[in-house]
Amino acid sequence: MQHTQAPRFDRSIRPLLLLTLWLLLLVPATVLTLAQLPLFPWMPLDGATAEIVYAITFTGTAPWGAISAAAVILLAFIRLSHPQAIKLLLALALSLGSSLWLNESLKTHFNEPRPNVLFLAEHKLLDTDDFYRLHKGDRRDVMTVLFASNASDLPPMSPRVANHWQQEVGLSFPSGHTLFATILALTASWFFIASGHWITCSFLGIWALAMGGSRMLLGMHHSQDVMAATALSLPLCLLGILLASWLGPKLFRTRQPQSD
Secondary structure, three states: OOOOOOOOHHHHHHHHHHHHHHHHHHHHHEEEHHHHOOOOOOOEEEEEEHHHHHHHHOOOOOOHHHHHHHHHHHHHHHOOOOOHHHHHHHHHHHHHHHHHHHHHHHHHHHHOOOHHHHHHHOOOOOOOHHHHHOOHHHHHHHHHHHHOOOHOOOEEEEEHHHHHHHOOOOOOOOOOHHHHHHHHHHHHHHHHHHHHHHHHHHHHHHHHHHHHHHHHHOOOOOOOHHHHHHHHHHHHHHHHHHHHHHHHHHHHHOOOOOOO
């Protein structure tokens, strides 16, 4: 397979470019957090805009998030050299794998309710403490019953958004969707930047930024959840890249033929 060619850039500026991309992703949620400007319930949840926002969040929701990651890896094998694509695959596996453990550990430690759950509690539709004492399956059952019996007390929302509220019943801090999207965007950009594929890097950055926005607009996360996830993404990204650079040659070293 022939790989597309693009202008290459000096390796010495690659860390600066990655840092710049990370800061651009970090600024919006940081500003919203410092200004204490929540995005929920700013947007109607039953219109075309809500459907577009949900479509963005859908690309990071399990199991479809795996398809998003697979699409980026496939693009890497098309546009990058084979060794670089292999390194990208390994770096993503390491950084995303570690992020899953860290995300769940932090959620359990901080025990922060989601904005939509706080909204329902403010309207006397459930008790936050009682809700989060339940296992996830039981929380989903509570939400399903609530939507079936108190539909008139809920804000109007599309069937997809309503189903998302009923299925996404975990804790809030940090945002797992944002952590996934920013790690994927930053890690992939590290390799695409080196080959000068700026359009790909720009698209990944916009997608990661939109992912964080979608989580806030749908009432799934506070701005500080998105800010923290974005902040964590860079060290996890770098960890994956460094380990991939170290492990790659060891794992994929070709065997030298033994002399007689």
